[in-house]
Amino acid sequence: MKSRCSGSLIAICVLASFTAWGQRIQPAQDIPSQNPRAQNAPAQNAPVQSGSSVNGGDFSTITEPTSEGIVPKDTIIVKGAWSSASDSTTSLPEAASLTNNVFTDEYFGITYPLPSGWFQKFTPPPPSDSGRYVLAQLGRSGSFQLGQSDSSGSIMFAAQDMFFTPLPAANARQFVSYSRNHLPDYYQVELKPTQTTVGGQPFMFFAYWSPDAELHWYVLATQIRCHTVEIVLMNRDPKAMEELVRDMSNKMKLPAEASLTGGTGGGSVPVCIKDYAAGENVLERVEPVLTQQRHNAIPVRIIIDKQGQVRHMHFLSAYPEQQKVISDALKQWKFRPYERNGQRLEVETGIMFGAAPPAVLATDRTTD
Amino acid sequence: MTRRNIRILTLTIATLFLAGTAFAQINDPGVRSTTGVNAGQPLASVSANPADLAFFNAGLGQFNEQQTVTGDNPGLGPRFNLDGCGGCHSQPAPGGTSPSANIFPNVGPNPQSQAIANGLVSSSTNTIPSFVTATGPVREARFPFFFNANGTANVNNPNGGVEDLFTVSGRADAGTCSLTQPGFAAAQAANNLIFRIPTPVFGSGLMSNIDDSTLLKNQAAQAGNAFGVAGAFNRNGNDGTISRFGWKAQNKSLLLFAGEAYNVEMGITNEIFMQDRPLPGEDGAGGTGQTGLPANCLNLAKIGYPEDITHSNGTDASSSASDITLFKVFMEDLAPPTPSTTVPGGSTSISRGRTLFSSVGCAVCHTPSLTTQPSHLTAGLGNATANLFSDLEVHHMGTGLADNVSQGGAGGDQFRTAPLWGLGQRIFFLHDGRTNNLVTAINAHGSNGSEANASLNAAAALSLTDQQNLINFLRSL
Numbered sequence: 113m114k115s116r117c118s119g120s121l122i123a124i125c126v127l128a129s130f131t132a133w134g135q136r137i138q139p140a141q142d143i144p145s146q147n148p149r150a151q152n153a154p155a156q157n158a159p160v161q162s163g164s165s166v167n168g169g170d171f172s173t174i175t176e177p178t179s180e181g182i183v184p185k186d187t188i189i190v191k192g193a194w195s196s197a198s199d200s201t202t203s204l205p206e207a208a209s210l211t212n213n214v215f216t217d218e219y220f221g222i223t224y225p226l227p228s229g230w231f232q233k234f235t236p237p238p239p240s241d242s243g244r245y246v247l248a249q250l251g252r253s254g255s256f257q258l259g260q261s262d263s264s265g266s267i268m269f270a271a272q273d274m275f276f277t278p279l280p281a282a283n284a285r286q287f288v289s290y291s292r293n294h295l296p297d298y299y300q301v302e303l304k305p306t307q308t309t310v311g312g313q314p315f316m317f318f319a320y321w322s323p324d325a326e327l328h329w330y331v332l333a334t335q336i337r338c339h340t341v342e343i344v345l346m347n348r349d350p351k352a353m354e355e356l357v358r359d360m361s362n363k364m365k366l367p368a369e370a371s372l373t374g375g376t377g378g379g380s381v382p383v384c385i386k387d388y389a390a391g392e393n394v395l396e397r398v399e400p401v402l403t404q405q406r407h408n409a410i411p412v413r414i415i416i417d418k419q420g421q422v423r424h425m426h427f428l429s430a431y432p433e434q435q436k437v438i439s440d441a442l443k444q445w446k447f448r449p450y451e452r453n454g455q456r457l458e459v460e461t462g463i464m465f466g467a468a469p470p471a472v473l474a475t476d477r478t479t480d
Numbered sequence: 481m482t483r484r485n486i487r488i489l490t491l492t493i494a495t496l497f498l499a500g501t502a503f504a505q506i507n508d509p510g511v512r513s514t515t516g517v518n519a520g521q522p523l524a525s526v527s528a529n530p531a532d533l534a535f536f537n538a539g540l541g542q543f544n545e546q547q548t549v550t551g552d553n554p555g556l557g558p559r560f561n562l563d564g565c566g567g568c569h570s571q572p573a574p575g576g577t578s579p580s581a582n583i584f585p586n587v588g589p590n591p592q593s594q595a596i597a598n599g600l601v602s603s604s605t606n607t608i609p610s611f612v613t614a615t616g617p618v619r620e621a622r623f624p625f626f627f628n629a630n631g632t633a634n635v636n637n638p639n640g641g642v643e644d645l646f647t648v649s650g651r652a653d654a655g656t657c658s659l660t661q662p663g664f665a666a667a668q669a670a671n672n673l674i675f676r677i678p679t680p681v682f683g684s685g686l687m688s689n690i691d692d693s694t695l696l697k698n699q700a701a702q703a704g705n706a707f708g709v710a711g712a713f714n715r716n717g718n719d720g721t722i723s724r725f726g727w728k729a730q731n732k733s734l735l736l737f738a739g740e741a742y743n744v745e746m747g748i749t750n751e752i753f754m755q756d757r758p759l760p761g762e763d764g765a766g767g768t769g770q771t772g773l774p775a776n777c778l779n780l781a782k783i784g785y786p787e788d789i790t791h792s793n794g795t796d797a798s799s800s801a802s803d804i805t806l807f808k809v810f811m812e813d814l815a816p817p818t819p820s821t822t823v824p825g826g827s828t829s830i831s832r833g834r835t836l837f838s839s840v841g842c843a844v845c846h847t848p849s850l851t852t853q854p855s856h857l858t859a860g861l862g863n864a865t866a867n868l869f870s871d872l873e874v875h876h877m878g879t880g881l882a883d884n885v886s887q888g889g890a891g892g893d894q895f896r897t898a899p900l901w902g903l904g905q906r907i908f909f910l911h912d913g914r915t916n917n918l919v920t921a922i923n924a925h926g927s928n929g930s931e932a933n934a935s936l937n938a939a940a941a942l943s944l945t946d947q948q949n950l951i952n953f954l955r956s957l
Contacts, residue, residue, distance in 0.1 A: 178632060180632060181628070181630075181631065181632020181633050181670050182632075182633070182669075182670050182671050182672075183624065183625065183633050183635060183670060183671040183672050183884070184671075185671060186879040186880065186882075186927070186928070187879060187882075187884075188879055188882045188884065188891070188892055188893045188929060189624075189625075189635050189638075189884050189892060190624065190638050190640070190884040190885065190886050190891060190892035191891045191892060191893070192886060192889060192890055192891025192892070192893075192894055193712070193889065193891070194891070233926075234878065234926055234927055234928050234929070234930065234933045235928040235929055236708065236929070236933070237708070237876040237878070237929050237930060237931045237933075238876060238929065240710030240711075240712070241710075241712055242703060242710055244703075244708070244710035246708035246934070249708070249933050249934055249937070251937055254940065255937050255940060255941075256926045256933060256936055256937050256940060257923050257926070257936075257940055258506060258919050258922055258923055258936075258939060258940055258947050258951075259505075259506045259919060259923075259944075259947070260940055261505070261943075261944050264941075265937075265941055266934065266937045266938075266941075268706075268708060268934055270708055272704070277703070277704075278700055278703045279703055279704050287704070290704060291704050291706070294701075294704070296838065298835060298838050298839050299839070322839035322840075324832065324835045324836055324839055325835075325836050325839040325840055325938070325941075325942055325946065326942075326943070326946075327839065327840070327938060327941055327942070329706055331706065344706050344934075346706075346934075346937070346938055346941065347941070348941055405717070405889060406720075407715040407716075407717070407720035407889075408712065408715065408889060429712075431889075467720065469699070469700075471700070472700045472701075472703060
């Protein structure tokens with residue numbers, strides 16, 4: 113039958129089509145939510161409370177609190193083990209930002225002006241107790257939601273603190289090798305770990321894909337300040353990722369220390385040394401006494417100044433009470449000042465308090 | 481209409497049309513109804529042993545028993561959410577979760593919504609809270625924060641305890657105990673109210689019998705994944721071992737889970753929780769100055785404490801066991817749900833969806849299977865493959881799902897990876913039952929601060945056909 117949709121009827125036919133399709137959709141049932149204002153939920157008759165009004169509890173009879181009494185939506189107020197720092201001026205790995213569509217991580221010294229169309233829909237989770245960071249997750253129109261047909265992949269900036277990694281890897285090269293050698297069997301390697309250059313600095317480049325999902329992943333990794341910094345691209349179209357890599361290669365700015373096996377700080381940032389806070393380097397030590405939560409891993413990065421005092425503490429994951437107790441203890445630690453070529457330097461190192469997470473044992477497949 | 485308005489209208493309609501096109505091609509097939517009820521049976525090794533089967537059946541009977549304040553099944557109250565385990569854990573079979581009268585297998589309306597109609601509570605002293613409806617999920621309510629004296633929420637004073645919906649006041653067997661319901665309207669107006677729905681307990685004996693070392697190795701095996709996922713375990717504060725039951729993995733064992741639920745959800749004291757439970761604040765917590773339940777609301781069963789005991793005059797295991805032991809045995813011996821290989825969507829779609837589930841990173845948290853340790857209880861629990869689809873870790877799930885309730889070591893945004901076995905016959909999803917649409921539930925995994933964002937984005941990058949295969953696979957479980 114010839115379509116009768118023409119002229120001004122097109123709009124109506126289209127609308128009718130949409131309505132019909134909409135009827136086939138199984139919408140979420142309207143289940144009363146915890147947001148009564150959004151749903152205009154009728155106010156429940158507040159039960160008459162016995163006794164006088166008291167501070168706390170659940171005995172309020174006020175049904176229309178002032179705005180300052182409403183718990184803000186979409187806000188995490190009650191946090192478990194979380195990241196924190198002893199000061200707000202020293203840069204932190206997780207404090208990456210997107211301003212004017214430029215990705216910046218001051219701690220790692222990385223900047224990258226995003227190509228048009230890329231944005232961050234969701235901020236990343238906090239650092240983990242194994243030193244894993246997601247610095248930024250970027251998508252395009254249609255990303256992060258099922259039911260869209262035009263998702264265009266993602267860019268993820270991530271980092272692994274090599275002081276705390278559970279993997280048997282000492283640097284970015286070994287980290288990538290481990291990932292490649294332990295790739296689940298539903299992926300196929302498209303490019304084995306290969307050295308490349310991004311922003312003028314050396315990176316390991318490794319690619320794999322899922323033949324079932326028809327998705328491709330590119331992993332680019334280098335080491336900065338004793339972290340493996342990763343850029344993970346995911347897309348259905350490898351050509352789009354190749355374009356992105358070229359764009360990054362041209363526009364990304366990285367610190368000179370970025371390296372596959374080095375990346376140990378220095379210059380304008382502290383030198384980073386694993387396990388510096390051990391043995392004869394520690395001149396005075398006060399053990400923190402954890403009285404409440406004490407079964408979790410508490411990774412702490414510290415910067416020791418040229419006099420051997422702790423200048424900065426970064427708790428990757430700690431409960432507030434742990435943060436305070438450990439902070440109070442670390443302030444009393446004294447270290448042998450670090451010297452290189454007769455010069456005292458600030459040094460950054462890591463200390464794991466609490467229960468360390470399980471380490472992955474090295475195997476034949478660990479590294480190249 | 482001006483030409484400009486026509487252009488706007490046309491553009492709007494076209495946009496809606498495109499949006500409709502995209503969403504129309506992927507849908508949640510809904511509760512699997514053509515394969516019968518695929519859950520609720522005992523483990524085969526339990527069925528094969530008459531003594532074990534009798535113990536299981538005694539547990540099932542106790543699980544479904546309705547409690548009263550006094551009488552043959554005493555101890556209910558003084559505050560409670562319902563009068564029996566089986567009322568809330570009933571979809572699609574005893575041990576499951578929130579039921580519905582209209583969705584297969586049509587167990588019945590939300591029993592909490594019928595509390596007055598059924599005579600469970602007095603209408604003169606109780607109302608059905610607005611968030612409890614006949615077609616909605618069974619709900620447990622919590623106030624994340626205590627209130628200030630002027631009725632505003634005090635975000636510096638976390639609460640998070642369960643606020644039971646009902647009181648026994650006004651019941652004929654409640655004596656002079658006069659308690660009021662919590663101020664749900666005030667809490668709701670202050671956005672200081674969150675919900676939890678019952679967790680299904682099918683297969684929980686297998687989950688209980690996974691050694692910590694297996695969980696730790698599984699965690700280590702996922703380290704370095706490309707999805708930015710890095711969970712943690714909620715550990716028992718006393719001995720540091722991994723706890724695993726409840727929405728935040730806050731309970732160490734099935735017996736503890738049963739004992740706490742008996743006390744918190746039904747108000748029945750037992751050998752683990754020996755005292756009648758006041759509400760948060762009613763006990764002085766949060767600086768209320770309160771000193772606990774009124775004297776005329778204590779020992780309502782008039783049998784002393786605890787109301788549920790191990791019986792020294794029992795003649796066999798079933799008649800000797802306490803109620804909470806029977807609950808434990810029932811949960812422990814419940815077999816996991818049986819997935820379908822063909823429904824919905826056919827075997828090819830389900831099989832492909834299973835592969836995609838791993839490829840896009842869902843399996844990093846939703847670990848398809850873990851092996852149990854040897855069992856002294858029944859052969860079916862030992863050295864078995866538990867296809868639970870969970871790592872039993874807690875993960876940051878972002879602002880969209882955060883409830884600002886801390887339990888054990890889990891913070892307000894952390895939740896245990898929900899086991900997915902039996903998903904095909906669940907009606908309500910997520911910790912608060914906010915949706916009955918699986919696609920909506922998956923999309924809710926994405927928000928600020930969620931570990932699931934990258935995996936969700938990979939799933940969203942699949943073709944729409946493959947997204948549907950993924951959904952079909954999940955509904956086959």
